[in-house]
Amino acid sequence: MPTKPPRAEVIAVGSELLGESRAETNSLLIARYLAQVGIEIRRKSVVGDDAESLVLAVQQSLDRSSLLIITGGLGPTADDITREVVAALLGLELQVDPVSLERLKVIYGRLMLDIKPNSLRQVTLPEGADVLHNDHGTAPGLLLTVGDAVIFLLPGPPRELQPMFENQVMARIRRRFGVRALSERNIRLASLAESAVDARVLPILAEYPDIQYTILSSPGLIELIFRSQSEPNKAAQDLDSLQARICAEMGDRVYSTLSRDLPSVVGELLAKKGLMLATAESCTAGSISRWLTDVSGSSSFFAGGVIAYSDRVKQDLLGVSLEILQSHGAVSSESAVAMAAGVCRMTGAEIGISVTGVAGPTGGTQEKPVGTVWFGVSVQGRTASVGRRFPGDRASVRLRSTRFALDWLRHQIVQ
């Protein structure tokens, strides 16, 4: 039987999070995990490394919430005060935890460090705490119960926090609050605006009242997440049905239903067909190649390419004819096709993709304003081109061009 999910708050501790350079991002990771069991974060606070602020924040949170997650301030240095401050507030004695001490000795031994009094603070824990061992650092996490509420004290570094949350915190939250993992489906799309996706998803979604919907938009990627609170069988049925309908509605704009990123999907398609790709980039100047080679093992499908920024490089390294450059210009369908074909010829790759455009802020003309971009492709001798006009500044035009090129390339390979 589903229980009402608890009211959750996050308090991040650390003076560096109040300055001009470091955004608080642990709460995003926490929000993602909590969403999987239907819990929403209702408030977030950031306080510095001072006891008075932290005490007040914890007291006020406990007044209104039953799940409090505090990150940071568990380390060995003098400004790490979270453990002591929270223990004092709750009237708990601190004592060295023998198991945690043994683990600390092993870690310090490996690093050939002495355990100083300050290091010992990390394993001097409030009585009655449920200890969450830290497999990626020295400070254990803690779970404290205060009446109807629970407080998690968790390490600040994301590489320590993430596995602890996944492997230890989630099980405790499920148990404590009787919440269960929700079924989830995921759809990723390219080359569409968030608002356009929303407009096509919402009418379909309206027929699934039990399904929650989140849309995440990041450069090169729109991700739809659907979650259901229904009992597992019904949830799976509903989600499968919704996912199928949305995939049908969005057609070939969907590039993954398995949380894969676009360059990986393109790389996998290329590898599956045994085709090597080469790039001929002008205005994107290496972005497409960089994205594709973010994929580990990319040498199995990516040969290399030419960054043809100047007309001379377009001629000398890609064999674009002077006639094309003079009669159609470097930013043209003809140039794009010649670049794609040329890079195949020069590298021996089976597929070539090219981009040539006006990224701005200078270089635009009446006929070819800033944002005009031509894409060319050569697939085993067959060539094609497409033109687009992208909005925004230089960075925006380059990013949209990179994104579009990868998605258009995907379509060319699938064909």
Next chain:
Amino acid sequence: MPTKPPRAEVIAVGSELLGESRAETNSLLIARYLAQVGIEIRRKSVVGDDAESLVLAVQQSLDRSSLLIITGGLGPTADDITREVVAALLGLELQVDPVSLERLKVIYGRLMLDIKPNSLRQVTLPEGADVLHNDHGTAPGLLLTVGDAVIFLLPGPPRELQPMFENQVMARIRRRFGVRALSERNIRLASLAESAVDARVLPILAEYPDIQYTILSSPGLIELIFRSQSEPNKAAQDLDSLQARICAEMGDRVYSTLSRDLPSVVGELLAKKGLMLATAESCTAGSISRWLTDVSGSSSFFAGGVIAYSDRVKQDLLGVSLEILQSHGAVSSESAVAMAAGVCRMTGAEIGISVTGVAGPTGGTQEKPVGTVWFGVSVQGRTASVGRRFPGDRASVRLRSTRFALDWLRHQIVQ
């Protein structure tokens, strides 16, 4: 006479900031501006679009702070509640502000939109509010005085917030709290770790007790910011003296004292010397080219390059000999030099920079483990190479390689 700076808090309003995708970053911009007048943010809160949470957050902030900055929730949609909630909390009547209404009419007229009742909410303002006109959006900002404290209500979109803060908020904060702009100096360095910079800066800084120091570290960049609270003449003297000593200590690791980024500095050096650059990238696969062409006007110093991911491309497009590849391998000083010289020959550029390395996670050997990277340069026929072993995963090795290549290139041009 300097006044004690006020205790400042930021409240960000918006349910989207409590989810899994959007970090709260407006406060970083605000922190940077406030630091310029010696004010620190003491606490940050994020609340959703619900009145109860917002009322509680504002009340509790007013209990302890005299400068409260609230961002977001001023727009025309139903979930934009900040203006009404704060007015109700303070017992202020709302009325249409004629000047703001006129401005809204002009904006809507330009967009050929009707002013609906919801749009009108944006210009229905609390009595007695100091109105901050919005030159980049429709919702004006507001300044309200509550006893000894002030509350700023500011728009959430950064492109509206930033100019409003710089042009209107800062003057009001200086006037209200009697704080003045601090003098500031800036030093940027490359190819050093934050801790190493800290260790060399702190002993010098100790002789300047009136100067505050912030170190910002981001990919490819360490930035030192020094600020002084002293009276302007003494501040300028102290800061100039400190800056000169730190520049002397750090030597040619300093690439800018004018807040310029590394690719811009490299591009400016190239343009000044009238030299065209070409790149030959293997493991970085376009990153160096991408960074350099982020600089607007880069076609005046950047010709293009070759992404030589496969050995075949290294041979065919860069003329690296089979003998070098067979006897020294693709990741070697010899290959790096041949790639740099080759890309100059192929493109006609005066300067060539090359990178070849093992980014991982596969491809490492006993002799050349993951992280081994060779760099080559050819400057008007003179060649050089340097090898490095970088720590971290694939992304880290590629990023550090890109950063190092740009900084090493800078040294080669300066010589």
